[in-house]
Amino acid sequence: xxxxxxxxxxxxxxxxxxxxxxxxxxxxxxxxxxxxxxxxxxxxxxxxxxxxxxxxxxxxxxxxxxxxxxxxxxxxxxxxxxxxxxxxxxxxxxxxxxxxxxxxxxxxxxxxxxxxxxxxxxxxxxxxxxxxxxxxxxxxxxxxxxxxxxxxxxxxxxxxxxxxxxxxxxxxxxxxxxxxxxxxxxxxxxxxxxxxxxxxxxxxxxxxxxxxxxxxxxxxxxxxxxxxxxxxxxxxxxxxxxxxxxxxxxxxxxxxxxxxxxxx
Numbered sequence: 189x190x191x192x193x194x195x196x197x198x199x200x201x202x203x204x205x206x207x208x209x210x211x212x213x214x215x216x217x218x219x220x221x222x223x224x225x226x227x228x229x230x231x232x233x234x235x236x237x238x239x240x241x242x243x244x245x246x247x248x249x250x251x252x253x254x255x256x257x258x259x260x261x262x263x264x265x266x267x268x269x270x271x272x273x274x275x276x277x278x279x280x281x282x283x284x285x286x287x288x289x290x291x292x293x294x295x296x297x298x299x300x301x302x303x304x305x306x307x308x309x310x311x312x313x314x315x316x317x318x319x320x321x322x323x324x325x326x327x328x329x330x331x332x333x334x335x336x337x338x339x340x341x342x343x344x345x346x347x348x349x350x351x352x353x354x355x356x357x358x359x360x361x362x363x364x365x366x367x368x369x370x371x372x373x374x375x376x377x378x379x380x381x382x383x384x385x386x387x388x389x390x391x392x393x394x395x396x397x398x399x400x401x402x403x404x405x406x407x408x409x410x411x412x413x414x415x416x417x418x419x420x421x422x423x424x425x426x427x428x429x430x431x432x433x434x435x436x437x438x439x440x441x442x443x444x445x446x447x448x449x450x451x452x
Contacts (some may be wrong), residue, residue: 210242221323222378224266224445230258230374231282232324233316234287237330237355238338246358247284247331255279258367258374261413261431269436269446277374282326287315288329289353292344309349325377327352333361343369345376352377359410364430371431372413378444383414383437390425391415396441412437 222228232255238326260276290307292298312326334357345352352373356366360424376382383396394400398408398417407420413434417425428434441447 214307222445224271224338227273227278227379228324230277230279230327231401232236232279232329232370234284235328235330236284237285237288238332238336240333240336240358243331243358246360250281251283252279254363255281255367255370257364257431258371259388261371261434265436266446269441271446278315280339283326285315286343286408287311288330292342292353305346305348308346312349312351313360325350325374327354327374329354329356329366331356331358333357334362343375347377347379350377364432365427368411368413368428368434371434372416372427375414375436375440375444379438380414382416383412383439384416389417391417391419393419395437400434400437409433410435412440414432414440 228258234250236243236247256279258279259275259277263275266276288312290304293304312328328351330353332355336357338361339355341355341358343352343354347387352370354366354370354373356362356369384391391397391412392415393405393421396412397405397419398410398412398415406422408418411418411428411434413431413436415437416427418428418433419425436444436446438447
């Protein structure tokens, strides 16, 4: 076989593989619009990510009340934006899942990112232990023992497929933070964007601040949910202990359809 023919065959094969990956991604992905005429139904699937007995016991102790503050947060913030629904988001606790989701690649190429997305959707299809027909969003919450640093791994929410992956700690004291992260990723699935600096983690002014026009600007008392942290001083920010200390800012409200953008 001549070299030019071999290279041509290899290029064609690579292109075919890329097209198959892209086709699978589009087939398994969906972006459903939310008009807020009906509540958004969320199912949370706990995962024993470190396989510890203590983590298993904590997951077994979870009840729907463990996640009720997510509903309360959206009800409170929805009322501020005059959403007609008294419960814009309804959260249900799904049965635990034993299998671990595909590991998120670090600094992935476009092909690697697409391939991970395909694998993730196949994993969801295979291991969704409930398969609830009325579910709009699925949040897979991986729990770790409180002394395991993997509990602070980056979480993410995918608008295509409306899937959230949350990492957290198997501790009642940490559940408020777990739910804060879950609400953040949930909003990603609805189209909200991050409003913090990727390098430093600090919220970006003004959209990432809960109270961007207060004077003096610091200390902030609350976190904008997509800003992620409370900016106490110009150089110091912290993760709020619960959703009681979080708000949906105007920019986020526009992105999810709670507020109309002003025309220039």
